[in-house]
Amino acid sequence: MQRVPFYKDVRVLGVLLQVAVSLAVLGALLFLGYTAYQGMIARGIPFTFSFLTQEAGFTISEGKTLAIEHGRILLRPFQPSDAYWQAFFTGVYNTLRVSLAGIVLTTVLGVLVGVGRLSSNWLVNRLAFAYVELVRNTPLLVQMFFWYFGAILKLPPVRQASELFGMIVSQRGLFVPWPVPGPGWSHFAPFFWGAVVLLLVGVFWPRARRYAWGLGALMLVGGYLIAGDPLVISVPEKRGFRVVGGAQLSPEFSAVLLSLVVYTASYIAEIVRGAIQSLPRGQWEAAYSLGLSPGQTLRLVILPQAMRIIVPPLGNQYLNLTKNSSLAIAVGYPDLFNVYGTIANQSGRSLEGILIVMGVYLTLSLTISALVNLYNRRVALRGAGR
């Protein structure tokens, strides 16, 4: 057999190509890095992260930061005398706050609208359709502006604000009833955290779930009996121009949360609808012929199967929501990206800062997708995908 000359051998060529590409990428990165470095030196701002420990000197309107006071690590509001890294921490805190709240609320709304899209009720069906089409076809940022400048800031000031279900809806934000630690909290706390641990044990270890959750419930009841009222609901009340009690959701937070929830829910609705529609009609018919009601059918037969299809794209939407919270800069909610903007302005460290910001978002993304994968493995068919 004739030997193939080496320059025509696919294997040799493959290796050569890979070496060439890696060298090219490496070279390009080095070149870009070097030019950027030189450029920064030429502009008098050498690349360094040492600014992180310097004093920030600006205020952040909401959120908490990590601080060490009197040898204790605690969370407290950010102060201008804190360091830049603490400002970053506050940004991360705020991003997490709005993202977590958003993920919970948007799931509820999205599932409702998605089921509404399939309702046999014509009015509900069309309404859900109109909602999805309108929201999906306009940019999130414009919606955010609309909610903030066009809706929330147009609400009446506190004095004339309307009260709904114990909430106060005003220009200054949304005031909601909020549980605060009551007299028995300090004795109740160990029971509470124990129950939380047991809840998590149950979530991730299905076989022990019954015992773990049962024990958790027992602990809560026992703790309540021993310690007395652990939580008191604080209801907001109007006092002149101010509101006392309850929890305040700032107008910025409300706008960001509202727009993220409304926007993402339209995508989740489509995911839910697609998943439910993809199930064979026979599943519905079989459930009906067994005498299940439509509600029971949905809850016991359809949704558990649809979950397998829903979970991966749903996780993607959670990721999108978290990433989209970076648009909060547009309405002045101090999320990570917004805080970064201030830091970059103050310290001139835009490149270093953006690398930190990207690193944080990347970590968040990887964490969320890891959690979703973990959950997905539980709802997936046994043996599927293996």
Added chain:
Amino acid sequence: MIWAWMRKNLFNGPGNTLLTLITAYLLFVLGRSVLLWAFHEARWAVVPNNFRLFMVGPYPPGEVWRVWVALAVFLFAVGFSIGAVAGYARRALSLGAVLSLLVYALAWPALLPGGRMGLFAALLALFLAWLLGAGLGPRRARRLGVWVWLVGLFIALEVLAGVPSNRWGGLLLTVVATIFAVVLAFPLGLLLALGRTSRMPVISLLSTLYIELVRGVPLVTVLFLAWIMVPLFVPENFRVPQLVRGIAGFVLFAAAYLAEYVRGGLQGVPKGQWEAAWALGLSGFHTVVFVILPQAIRAVIPALIGQAIAIFKDTSLFIIIGIMDLLSMAQAVLSNPKYLGLEREVYLFVMFVYFLGAATLSYLSRRLERAMGLGSR
């Protein structure tokens, strides 16, 4: 008859009746206040008064004819493609003509300099090209299509560039940025997808790394990075136009997403197609270009258009890096003391424009899907 329909669709059973009544009541309350606001309180004059600003931003009024020429060239390419894909499609053609007449009859385009003439020319170009594309027949028209688009975009850009890009704005800038971001991101996305599916470990690793890295961070941060980094790479005295920096960020970002869609398509091509192509003696390059990619891309066209829509909507983020797109123009109008407090009117108008664009694109995508017989083959 209507009673039967209502009984079947709205009042079949007590639960549904209750649902209908509650929904109808809520809709009534909401609709009433919205309509009252829209016809009594809202001061819509802000929209026609600033129409030029919304459409072309600070583009000099005397030069707006350039926009019309560019629009005509662009619509020519659009019409040619429609004709090439759908043929005469008499119903769609007549419907389009009626709609165009309607658009023409409505007064708003006249608010732009040269509006009547320009709009007429642009619509004419659309229909002439449609007829031309249909007349040539699908085979020849499709082969010519790529060239029509390339030459058309080039001409349109050249005409527009008679005014420096820092004076482009409004919807014009949004559309230009969208088109260029899509056109430039597509080849990069293709390469990344091929790289990720490649059997060469180094190439696949690098592509995967890039894709996952970009997909893990928000678009704003990529835009900002491009914004900060690009000037560092060029000589000090050379200023990169803002628009170019913005588009660069978009291309870097969108390519990663496009790559994932194309990869989905690539994975849907049966292995036998590769083997058959090799058995026929095609080289690796020829196999990819003539056998694999056409099938892969055909399968993911809806997803690709979806990505184009996403880019169109995402250009609104330009406001954050200070480029004067449609949304920034809205902000500019609102900062004028004359229009203080008209946020609702202005943002609703901006939403309407975006909605029109995005809804049209997704409608075209659905038609294209059907015309190409996707899902039925």
